Amino acid sequence: MFRTALRNVLAHKARLAMTVLAVMLGVAFVSGTLVFTNTISEAYQNSSAKGFDQVDVAVTARHQDSAGDKVGTTPDLTQAILDTSAKADGAASAIGVVDGFTAIADKNGKLIGGGFRSEGGNYWGGKDPRYPLTSGSAPRGANQVAIDADTARRAGYKVGDTVRISVDGPVLTPTISAIFTTDDGNVAAGGSLALFDTATAQKLFGKAGTYDEIDVQAKAGTSQAALKSALDTALPQKTVETTTGKKLADDQAEQIASGMSGLKQGLLVFAGIALFVGTFIIANTFTMLVAQRTKELALLRAVGASRRQVTRSVLIEAFVVGTVAGVTGLVAGIGIGAGLRALMNGLGATVPDGPLVISPGTVVAALAVGVLITMLAAWLPGRRAAKIPPVAAMSSLHAKATTKSLVLRNTIGALFSAAGVAVVLAATTMDGSDGQAPMGLGAVLLIIGVFILTPLLSRPLIAAASPLLRGFGVAGKLARQNSVRNPRRTAATASALMIGLTLITGMTVMAGSLQQAIDKMAASAISADYMVSMANGNALSADVDKKLAAADGVTATSPLRNAASRIDGKTEFVTGVNGSVIGEMTDLAVKDGRFEVGGTNVVVDDDTATSHHWSAGSHFTAYFEDGKAQPLTVAAVYEGNALIRGIMLDDATLSPHQKKPADMQVLVKTAHGASSAAKDGLEKALGSNPAIKVQDKKDLSNSIAQVFTLILNMVYGLLAMAVIVAVLGVINTLAMSVFERSQEIGMLRAIGLDRKAVKRMVRLESLVISLFGGVLGIGLGVFFGWAAGQLLGTKMSTYELVVPWARMGLFLLLAAVVGVLAALWPARRAARLNMLAAIKSE
């Protein structure tokens, strides 16, 4: 029996190729997603990992929590603490660590490394064990900097070059004194690191005379724990904390793991979808394969093979196909994973660099999908094959399509769909995050339900298309009838496309609606022409505001200055603004009172006002970091949004309480509105600083929407896979239909249907099936997009459903193209069919 099965696999090369290809695609889809997922998550993980080789015990400042009217502060790690640490029992040496943000421009003035990964630090003394130099010598003084080897290589810098860098505003042009290597994960992931001598770093990062951390190395023979207890005795417990290097490493690992879980879950959902689609196409293919072989299997039964032997032969065949396809699919999947990352990088998405990760889990999953799912998928049709009566071998006709009633199937499908719709609808009435899980569940139920119901849906939906087909004469009529001839098969074929399009349509609808909501928010909240901020979201230095105010064509500027305060025993972040112009810069709906910021008058958003029971005219007292009380009056309550919210008070009132002003953004209004010339002017006024972003409203909403664009691009990538899978499925179905109907096609040719019409008939059938899948998918996708929007809408007041009709049209067109493409080969085959062989009486 094994030999028979093996012969079978080899005897039909085209069929074998098709099956292997289908299984391979399924496996590739799964393994590609897993490789991509693992690679990305490991890269992210590495990017936030730092080596702790040089650290036996880290000394950090103990944060003083807010209490009463006192704003929480962090004490300084002074030189004295460093000296004490270095002299503690068992300490070999101590390094003071200073870090901050440092942007490095490449030779064209563009920021290296995307912004959020531009780090700066200090090079400790003449030889810093953390950073081995590959060339040059340690940076000294304000005019020297050392940069990491990767960055130097990427930008083509070498020792002695002048480089443009920026820390919090002004552009600096130091000389590169050294190039070093580091185990910093951020650098390995594609970020940059610039090092200054300690005094310069302290000055640049606004930490004169203090450190962010003190790393103490133990003498040989002293354990980390012993050193820690020695340091604990030597240092003032009130202001510092000590942590062993081992604990730091453990904490970091834990922190990274929890930080990654969201991303991992998201990517796992994709893997799950991949698995579903993959399983599905494999099952589909095998069902068809066995159906094609009815006669052959019946012959086996007729010559005495038992049912079990027939089933086993089908399973052995599945095993062989699954193994071959599983291995090749895994290889293809690895390629896809690598390609997907390259694609995302190409699309401008910032994906950290790192090695391609092929985990054992991926290999196991790929082979499991390939072999187990293939065998499982072959099990049912195999059983069915075993039940083929031996007499079927004698009949000249191919086994008729099962006309078994669809009643049970439809009932189950209807139940699933109804439950799915109900759960999704119920979820839309819930609040934001509470609704997520039920919505996901409902979506899965509904998709499964519709999937089960597709045979039922195929008749009315395809009937609806018949007026269009009528234009194609007999070919159109026959195509329509052929496409509803075997509803199960049509449904199975259309489903692959349906799932892909559901996903993509849902995401597109959601992303489109979100984009519009964000645009609206940006447009409605801000009337300034530009918003200036740091590329990494850090604070700008106060002189950015001054420089902008002095620039040509600028009529007004206002900083958005962040400060912590204690109000009624709660920590509130307040925003210092230029009170005289903030009214022009923003366009906020005033709910109560008069919008006026100046002196003790402040404006408060509705949420904050509600939580403090304030209304226009309410008085309150804020305590700032200097510990002083500031009486304030609520002038107006405005409607807050994602961009502007909280308490806004005049800069002149806030500044005296602050040691170092932290401008998160600066709003700029220009005489002639936003234009590229005006933007250039502003950038020039800031010294073409690579670290500072000048954004108009469009840029702003784009950057907020970037994350959705990123996800959307990923989904489009997956769609490409789904489309390939769908094309294969359609080809499979058509090839089989053509094969089964060869007698009919021969007869049609004999009585006068020409080749063109035969081709047209097959193509139209393919088109009808594809469009059927497309319409179902788009319909479901819009529904999911709407439902997810209802959830989001609870968090975003400007959200409303936007159905991008043009895109939907495009997707439908895509479905049509899939249909036409898939029909190319089967249609050719049908037209070339040997008429005589087809009609020859047996």
Place this chain on the structure above:
Amino acid sequence: MTTTPVAGRTTAVAARATELSKIYGQGETQVVALDRVSVEFRQAEFTAIMGPSGSGKSTLMHCVAGLDTFSSGSVRIGDTELGSLKDKQLTKLRRDKIGFIFQAFNLLPTLTALENITLPMDIAGRKPDQKWLDTVIEMVGLSGRLSHRPSQLSGGQQQRVAVARALASRPDIIFGDEPTGNLDSRSGAEVLGFLRNSVRELGQTVVMVTHDPVAAAYADRVIFLADGRIVDEVLDPTADSVLDLMKQFDAKGRTS
């Protein structure tokens, strides 16, 4: 041996093959399926082609019906020479001038009986002649079953639909490839009766391949093929006379 013209029956010729040869393969493996066959099928005549398996009877029919290509010679349907026609023109010729009846009925399962009958005209984009259609349907006795699908009809009924389909478009000539091969004797007799009636009453030309002497007896003329050549011909045959001839050939085949 070639055919001898039959005295007293010289009417117009519906189809004619002249020096028709069909050769498969080359050199050593060459197989001659038809060896310079010349034959005429006259209008309003019912011809049966007989011969043992491999005699070339089906090949002859396929070549004359424009279903298969031939190696040399000529085939004419009416005034049209088939040898010079491209696939597209051949298809059109089959559609407009020829009707077919197959052994396996070959109806489209998705179409009703009526739709199957009018299929050749649907393909041509022509409206059927309603009066003629009614006559044909009446003749084959399908009036009550026009909306049935093939799966709801018996074999005999299905073949009657096929006969009606062949007749409905009023082709110049109808070719039947073992039309009773899949039928029981009663249904077969019915179908053959319809074919003979269509010749006698409607003036249709019918050519049928068969190996059943009883079926051949319905024809006006029987042609015998052996080894790709016409070896004999019987006019107004009876089942017995055909059977006798067959026995003769069988004996010859064994002795030669």
